[in-house]
Amino acid sequence: MVDMPENYGSEEYRKVMNLVYGEATCKMNEIIGREGFYGVIGKRGFEFLAEKLDLNEKSHILDVGCGIGGPARFFAKNYGCKVTGIDISRYNYEKAQEKTKEEGLEHLVDFVHGNGLDIPFPENTFTHAIGCDSWCYFPDKIELYKVVYRVLKAGGTLSFLEGAHETPRHYHFENLSGPNYFESVSGYTSKLEAAGFASVRHYDISNQTSDDIIDHLYLLVTNRDALKEAVGSPTYYKTVEYQAELLGLGSKRVLNPMCFIAQKT
Numbered sequence: 001m002v003d004m005p006e007n008y009g010s011e012e013y014r015k016v017m018n019l020v021y022g023e024a025t026c027k028m029n030e031i032i033g034r035e036g037f038y039g040v041i042g043k044r045g046f047e048f049l050a051e052k053l054d055l056n057e058k059s060h061i062l063d064v065g066c067g068i069g070g071p072a073r074f075f076a077k078n079y080g081c082k083v084t085g086i087d088i089s090r091y092n093y094e095k096a097q098e099k100t101k102e103e104g105l106e107h108l109v110d111f112v113h114g115n116g117l118d119i120p121f122p123e124n125t126f127t128h129a130i131g132c133d134s135w136c137y138f139p140d141k142i143e144l145y146k147v148v149y150r151v152l153k154a155g156g157t158l159s160f161l162e163g164a165h166e167t168p169r170h171y172h173f174e175n176l177s178g179p180n181y182f183e184s185v186s187g188y189t190s191k192l193e194a195a196g197f198a199s200v201r202h203y204d205i206s207n208q209t210s211d212d213i214i215d216h217l218y219l220l221v222t223n224r225d226a227l228k229e230a231v232g233s234p235t236y237y238k239t240v241e242y243q244a245e246l247l248g249l250g251s252k253r254v255l256n257p258m259c260f261i262a263q264k265t
Contacts, residue, residue, distance in 0.1 A: 171255070
């Protein structure tokens with residue numbers, strides 16, 4: 001298993017995240033044209049989420065754990081809203097800026113290199129806050145939710161896409177990604193409420209996620225030669241195995257892809 005330090009935000013933690021979500025992952029995504037979506041969930045998952053968020057040009061989203069900014073650019077391009085991303089990886093931060101400039105979206109999208117538990121913005125800054133396959137890395141969920149609560153405006157919306165399991169266990173893919181701290185549906189709900197959020201809703205997005213993973217696997221196998229040349233066979237096969245495991249776990253409802261939405265009171 002990847003040796004992931006418990007202290008989120010430490011220098012050791014940053015090094016691991018740069019290793020897991022670094023140049024090799026970015027190269028593979030560029031080859032298969034995955035639009036900067038590092039996580040399991042791709043376009044279908046974000047389309048589902050966007051329908052629930054009532055976004056417009058006055059919206060300002062905070063994306064905690066933004067990766068190289070795929071979701072941020074998706075929301076900005078499709079809804080004209082402002083998006084600020086924060087990521088602990090220096091590589092992700094620099095690549096996010098580069099890709100956003102290439103797409104001419106600097107007027108809507110900006111990024112911060114920093115710790116998601118120490119968000120450098122004042123209270124009541126954002127209308128929305130999102131997490132996309134990234135909040136599983138935070139061991140203390142209540143601490144994270146309280147940090148997000150502080151920077152949301154009154155009536156603001158928190159939403160995240162994440163796996164949920166009713167029977168806690170470790171998964172083989174954690175050998176590649178480091179420990180993931182999933183909760184049960186009731187666990188996520190109670191911790192959101194403990195952080196001050198209300199009107200907590202949850203949606204099963206297994207179908208959207210399965211379709212996204214199948215698309216991802218198709219692109220991986222149909223571009224195998226280019227991918228192996230770019231990152232090497234071991235990295236390529238580990239990536240295929242990672243996606244296949246997640247597809248199996250989701251299909252059997254062992255690890256259920258979910259969308260959670262809650263409001264700041």
